[in-house]
Amino acid sequence: MIPLINYGQEAFQSNQSKNQFSIQVGGYYKTFLGGKYIEPKVYKNENDFRDHQYEGFDKFSTTGLSAGFLFSFRFHNRLGITTGLIYFLRKELFSKNQNDLINSGSASSMRDIRNVFKYDYSLNNIEFPIMVQHTLRRFTFYAGSYFAVLTYKIAKYDYIVYNYLNNPPWTTADKEINGFELLLKLFPTIQIGYEVKILNNKMYPYLAFYYAIKNKSDLYIQLGINSPLSIKKK
Amino acid sequence: MKKIFFLLLLGSLLWSCKKNLFDYRNKFIGDYNFLVHKTAWSLSGPFIDTTYSYQGRIQIGSASDKIFINFSEITSMETYIYEDGTVSISFSPHQSLIGEFESTKALKFILSNNGLGGGSNYTVSGRKK
Numbered sequence: 215m216i217p218l219i220n221y222g223q224e225a226f227q228s229n230q231s232k233n234q235f236s237i238q239v240g241g242y243y244k245t246f247l248g249g250k251y252i253e254p255k256v257y258k259n260e261n262d263f264r265d266h267q268y269e270g271f272d273k274f275s276t277t278g279l280s281a282g283f284l285f286s287f288r289f290h291n292r293l294g295i296t297t298g299l300i301y302f303l304r305k306e307l308f309s310k311n312q313n314d315l316i317n318s319g320s321a322s323s324m325r326d327i328r329n330v331f332k333y334d335y336s337l338n339n340i341e342f343p344i345m346v347q348h349t350l351r352r353f354t355f356y357a358g359s360y361f362a363v364l365t366y367k368i369a370k371y372d373y374i375v376y377n378y379l380n381n382p383p384w385t386t387a388d389k390e391i392n393g394f395e396l397l398l399k400l401f402p403t404i405q406i407g408y409e410v411k412i413l414n415n416k417m418y419p420y421l422a423f424y425y426a427i428k429n430k431s432d433l434y435i436q437l438g439i440n441s442p443l444s445i446k447k448k
Numbered sequence: 449m450k451k452i453f454f455l456l457l458l459g460s461l462l463w464s465c466k467k468n469l470f471d472y473r474n475k476f477i478g479d480y481n482f483l484v485h486k487t488a489w490s491l492s493g494p495f496i497d498t499t500y501s502y503q504g505r506i507q508i509g510s511a512s513d514k515i516f517i518n519f520s521e522i523t524s525m526e527t528y529i530y531e532d533g534t535v536s537i538s539f540s541p542h543q544s545l546i547g548e549f550e551s552t553k554a555l556k557f558i559l560s561n562n563g564l565g566g567g568s569n570y571t572v573s574g575r576k577k
Contacts, residue, residue, distance in 0.1 A: 326548070392552070
């Protein structure tokens with residue numbers, strides 16, 4: 215029988231019992247541990263602003279997706295290491311009531327970052343997972359971390375801009391600044407896959423949880439499917 | 449041995465990336481055509497009001513969040529740059545620079561330097577070549 219997924223990659227099968235390539239595709243919902251409001255803190259001087267720029271903002275849940283290749287190396291009957299290369303679209307949205315900014319009187323007549331009332335980021339990441347896997351009957355458990363190295367960041371900013379000659383003396387404006395950036399972020403993860411057979415091919419629907427270390431309360435809940443690149447022996 | 453070499457190579461690549469290749473400031477740096485409107489006054493001299501163009505350059509600054517803007521033959525300013533393209537720095541209550549990159553190819557800013565005996569203001573717009 216011809217399998218549904220036949221990538222013709224004989225080289226991958228040189229040691230099928232130990233090594234396994236697979237494709238993984240998933241979608242996530244990002245939520246938060248704790249409240250969505252980011253408490254303002256006192257900072258010492260103007261130059262610390264970069265570390266405090268989201269304070270006073272609400273953060274919002276987002277959705278996104280990931281897709282890529284995984285490579286698993288089994289060094290024991292049930293234990294193995296999984297790594298790979300994953301494209302991960304992670305979104306971040308921060309917003310505050312623009313009236314807070316207008317009433318505070320702190321915004322200037324230039325489009326300064328202090329005038330921003332909404333940040334909308336789409337981070338197109340290249341990530342490397344490193345996970346330990348444990349197989350138990352039809353379940354496979356993974357624990358480890360995704361390491362986000364590089365991103366193409368699409369950043370949209372909504373501003374208040376003051377023009378004291380007008381009435382009302384402010385308008386809103388927006389700006390988009392895009393570019394590649396180095397991320398170096400870790401996303402610890404646990405993942406549970408379950409083996410099913412679809413048209414005689416093994417598939418592993420999975421549930422995964424990611425936690426963002428740098429944005430301390432971000433929790434990603436992901437559903438997806440892992441499809442081994444296997445060729446059945448005819 | 450090969451694995452160690454690969455890890456060292458990857459590590460050095462990431463380190464060099466961190467310093468240069470994928471720095472958020474990279475999208476703003478380059479050669480620019482600047483249009484400068486300068487006004488200057490002093491108690492002892494004439495009022496200056498002049499406009500000129502200059503082929504200058506924006507370069508990575510001395511700190512991880514700074515850039516150099518060379519917008520005239522004798523003037524090169526170092527300023528903070530934020531992720532959204534805002535540039536600002538305050539040297540004293542009388543001397544400051546504020547402005548923004550409107551895109552990764554266009555910049556405008558105002559440099560003010562005013563004291564009791566005189567002062568100067570530069571209104572600058574720059575476009576990447």
